[in-house]
Amino acid sequence: MNSVDRVLKDALQLSSEQQEMLIKILQNRHRENRRAEIATDAQQTLADFYTGKFRHQSAQDVISALRGVS
Template identity: 40%
Template sequence: MFTLAAAIEVVEQLPIDQQDMLVKIIRNRQIERRRNEIAQNGREALAAYQIGELKSYTAEEAITELRNMLDSPE
């Protein structure tokens, strides 16, 4: 297992163009993982809605609910 410092040291030994390429690859992979996470959350929320675990709100109801949550002490 590499430490972050060791990984940076290895990357710094690469030519600049390869460092740039590596940064782009890592960023694209982060974006793809986040997309997959968002899609999974959406699938789970839709499934919960379909079995009645979640209810739908009008925009006004949702805003009121959020305001009540923010105004109430925990």
Template identity: 40%
Template sequence: MITFESTLDAVSQLSIDQQEMLIDILRKRNAEVRRREILEECHEGLTEYRAGVLKSQSAEEAIAELRSYLDTEDCVKC
């Protein structure tokens, strides 16, 4: 099994140019993964909207609902 530490050790043995290429590749891959996640979330939201699980709201309604949520004890991250 490859560990994080062994990976860092292997990367440190690369030249600076190779390390920079690796960083660039990882950033692009991470961006692509995030794009896929966002797309999946959009598809899920659209499916829920079409099924009537979600309703459309005005900006004012959405802000009021968000404020109400933030004022509750359910908002643990606040």
């Protein structure tokens, strides 16, 4: 039995209220972790921008490039 199966088996032993609480805790922690990942990515992107890895462009230039318009 792998660890996920063991966790699920244990979770099913909890009362309905405890299961709901566990679900909410896991969802909140997942959101917090994802926010931290996004913040780290944003900081790296800004650092790359400020060190010159990206060139300055207008919003219209970016939109045109994404649409494939010259």
